[in-house]
Amino acid sequence: MNLLYIYIAVAVLLLGIIVKILLSRNYFNKYKFIRLVTYDDKMTVSVRYIKHKNFNQSGKLIINPKHIYNFKGYTTIITTSNSSESINPIDFESKFDKKMFDSAISSKLIAETFASLKVEKFDKMMFLLLLNVIQLIAIIYLLYTGMNSGAVV
Numbered sequence: 074m075n076l077l078y079i080y081i082a083v084a085v086l087l088l089g090i091i092v093k094i095l096l097s098r099n100y101f102n103k104y105k106f107i108r109l110v111t112y113d114d115k116m117t118v119s120v121r122y123i124k125h126k127n128f129n130q131s132g133k134l135i136i137n138p139k140h141i142y143n144f145k146g147y148t149t150i151i152t153t154s155n156s157s158e159s160i161n162p163i164d165f166e167s168k169f170d171k172k173m174f175d176s177a178i179s180s181k182l183i184a185e186t187f188a189s190l191k192v193e194k195f196d197k198m199m200f201l202l203l204l205n206v207i208q209l210i211a212i213i214y215l216l217y218t219g220m221n222s223g224a225v226v
Contacts, residue, residue: 098122103146110151122147133157 098106106122113119125148129136134152140159142149150159 104148106147108144108147108149110149111154112152113154134159137161 094101105124107125107128109121109123109128111119111121134150135158136150137159140150140161142151151162152159
């Protein structure tokens with residue numbers, strides 16, 4: 074009788090795993106979902122996964138076919154809270170020239186700033202750690218020599 078209950082429990086567990094794989098958003102059915110990334114005014118990003126059949130039923134979002142991307146198997150659309158259309162992150166025009174940026178990074182002021190941020194290789198914490206290890210080795214040595222001489226420590 075107990076074996077029958079085990080078989081029933083295993084069957085219910087397998088049925089639950091199969092239903093989870095078929096109905097939820099996972100590796101096997103990424104093609105069913107659209108990943109909608111929205112950048113807000115408050116400098117936050119919200120990511121939603123919406124089924125293809127439920128996506129844009131109200132028609133509030135204008136989607137350019139050139140702005141649809143593949144992100145880890147998901148069809149991805151990027152929007153902002155201020156616009157009613159999808160945006161293209163590849164079509165980015167910087168206000169600063171790359172050569173000017175590279176020359177600013179290599180300038181003396183920026184180089185000194187980055188040099189001051191380097192961590193010392195041998196700081197106070199490293200010294201204390203080494204001191205602690207040396208003390209531990211000394212204690213172990215004293216205990217070992219005390220055991221061999223027959224003295225009670």
